[in-house]
Amino acid sequence: MLDAADLPDDVATLKAILIAAQAREAAKDVAIASKDEHIARKDERIERLEKLVAAFKQAAFGRKSEKTDPDQFDLALEDLETAMAVIHAEDEADVPAANRIAKPRAINRGSFPKHLPRIEEVIEPERLICGCGGCLHCIGEDVSERLDVIPAQFRVIVTRRPKYACRACTDGVVQASAPARLIQAGLPTEATVAYVLVSKYADHLPLYRQAQIMSRQGIDLDRSTLADWVGRAAYELRPVFDALIADLKRSTKLFMDETCAPVLDPGSRKTKTGYFWALARDDRPWGGGAPPSVAFTYAPGRGGIHAEQILQGFSGILQVDGYAGDNRLIAPERIGPDIQLAYCWAHARRKLVEITRNGSAPIAEDGVKRIGELYRIEAELRGLDPEARLAGRQERSAPLVANLHSWLVHHRARVATKSPLGEALAYIAKYWDGLKLFLTDGRIEIDNNSVERTIRPIALNRKNALFAGHDAGAENWAMIASLIETCKLNAVDPQAYLTTTLTAIVNGHKQSQIEGLLPWNYNVYDPGRKPKA
Numbered sequence: 001m002l003d004a005a006d007l008p009d010d011v012a013t014l015k016a017i018l019i020a021a022q023a024r025e026a027a028k029d030v031a032i033a034s035k036d037e038h039i040a041r042k043d044e045r046i047e048r049l050e051k052l053v054a055a056f057k058q059a060a061f062g063r064k065s066e067k068t069d070p071d072q073f074d075l076a077l078e079d080l081e082t083a084m085a086v087i088h089a090e091d092e093a094d095v096p097a098a099n100r101i102a103k104p105r106a107i108n109r110g111s112f113p114k115h116l117p118r119i120e121e122v123i124e125p126e127r128l129i130c131g132c133g134g135c136l137h138c139i140g141e142d143v144s145e146r147l148d149v150i151p152a153q154f155r156v157i158v159t160r161r162p163k164y165a166c167r168a169c170t171d172g173v174v175q176a177s178a179p180a181r182l183i184q185a186g187l188p189t190e191a192t193v194a195y196v197l198v199s200k201y202a203d204h205l206p207l208y209r210q211a212q213i214m215s216r217q218g219i220d221l222d223r224s225t226l227a228d229w230v231g232r233a234a235y236e237l238r239p240v241f242d243a244l245i246a247d248l249k250r251s252t253k254l255f256m257d258e259t260c261a262p263v264l265d266p267g268s269r270k271t272k273t274g275y276f277w278a279l280a281r282d283d284r285p286w287g288g289g290a291p292p293s294v295a296f297t298y299a300p301g302r303g304g305i306h307a308e309q310i311l312q313g314f315s316g317i318l319q320v321d322g323y324a325g326d327n328r329l330i331a332p333e334r335i336g337p338d339i340q341l342a343y344c345w346a347h348a349r350r351k352l353v354e355i356t357r358n359g360s361a362p363i364a365e366d367g368v369k370r371i372g373e374l375y376r377i378e379a380e381l382r383g384l385d386p387e388a389r390l391a392g393r394q395e396r397s398a399p400l401v402a403n404l405h406s407w408l409v410h411h412r413a414r415v416a417t418k419s420p421l422g423e424a425l426a427y428i429a430k431y432w433d434g435l436k437l438f439l440t441d442g443r444i445e446i447d448n449n450s451v452e453r454t455i456r457p458i459a460l461n462r463k464n465a466l467f468a469g470h471d472a473g474a475e476n477w478a479m480i481a482s483l484i485e486t487c488k489l490n491a492v493d494p495q496a497y498l499t500t501t502l503t504a505i506v507n508g509h510k511q512s513q514i515e516g517l518l519p520w521n522y523n524v525y526d527p528g529r530k531p532k533a
Helices: 011-061 070-093 190-201 207-215 223-249 304-310 324-330 345-356 362-381 386-412 420-430 432-439 449-465 471-489 494-506 511-517
Strands: 163-165 173-175 253-265 270-281 293-299 316-319 339-342
Touching (some): 190 471, 190 494, 293 304, 362 420, 471 494, 494 511
16 A cells, blocks of 8 residues: 555546556456356366266166166266266366466377378478578477378279270170179179178168268168168178088087067067077187187077077087076987086176175175185186196185085075075076086186177167068078177178178189188288188
8 A cells, every 4th residue: 555645746647546556456356256256167067077976986886777788888988978078178278278287198199000091291380590590400390190080981983894896807896794793783882782781780870870871972872772782792691601600510619698689570560589699609718729709690589499409510518698498408318419518607696796786685795705706716817728727726716616515505505495595596506517617627717708798789789770670681680790790809890801701702702612701711901911712
């Protein structure tokens, strides 16, 4: 505060001092208001983040009924993460540019695949003349890479076949033969048909949606036309699928599971329930040399007779989830090669976990803990050869399984048979011989999760398509999905594989060499290579 003696006598100067003081006070008021507003906005964002964190915890750790569908769970997480990103962006925008502190960011530098084309741009300074008049010279550079995209664009392949004739005689006209086509006199190349197949069975886009996407580029194709392409491709790919099934059944250890597939029932305007039976092989956990693969077979029912038909000719260990229909495979009166059923500890544990979610359940919790100890041992043995896995199980897991059996007998005698716990314990006892089979063979897994993972894409496509149009449509769905999912298991691009395979087939690939077209025989990404013959 100024002393009165220090104030000037000049009126104009006094006015200037007064105006300056008022401006300072106004600036303080604005700063205080701005700070209060900033704090209020920050508090609001914190509150929104706290709600999102609570929603995330609910999605991650909520009751089973709220997260039974892995795809629905992923969708919830995507929305939560998107909402959080919006709040973080608001927080950054609320800080003046001059006051922002550069934070290290999680970047993906150097991880882009080498085969992606690089479009380089060089950004030069506006002037290359120094203030002293000298010329600037380059002493280094900063390089950054960002992922860019060119939206899918259709193009037209124009094929010309000139005709030639001799002026000196009349021996006729010479012209190159027309190239073979999957769709004779049709519009698509084999690559276009592969694109439709992958979009439908890998990216879960029904044909009518694909037709809508194409129409945005002025390509008017009826859904029925796309369906015709899919059907003709399915016909040509059938021998490859048959070879896949045959290769799987030559294995000595497989997984099997089934999932429902709603199919339109002609004439009733309703759907009936069919089933996709998944037959899978995954020897990677014990270093087996056979490539991972899965084949889906459509059947109108879930009875054990369908499993028996699918497995005709197979002999060995079959890992299943404990479905009663599988008992037909080991019935004494069954005629055919011997099959051993190994059962799934994940299903046994799941029944106990469900009981623990309904309140205090010390016995069930103890059972979950005991089974968890087996899983911890398995995690340490994963990747070892069968002999090492077997030795580790005999030394570490066998005593635990023996104790678990004593625990099971003890509590079954004291728990009501019809209670949820009694039924869970009865389930474990019923399949005990198959559950402990993993202690006798290092190739056997502790659960059936390998095949359950392969079924998820079928479930997702079922949601998008709602149902298959008829039994034949479901069979085509199962066949093409088998090749696509086997591609994924072997790190093969499904579209590149289907394009090259369809091209090889229409160009007369020998049926005697059809196994050369199986997905795992397709080379790692290289535009110039084709499947091995």
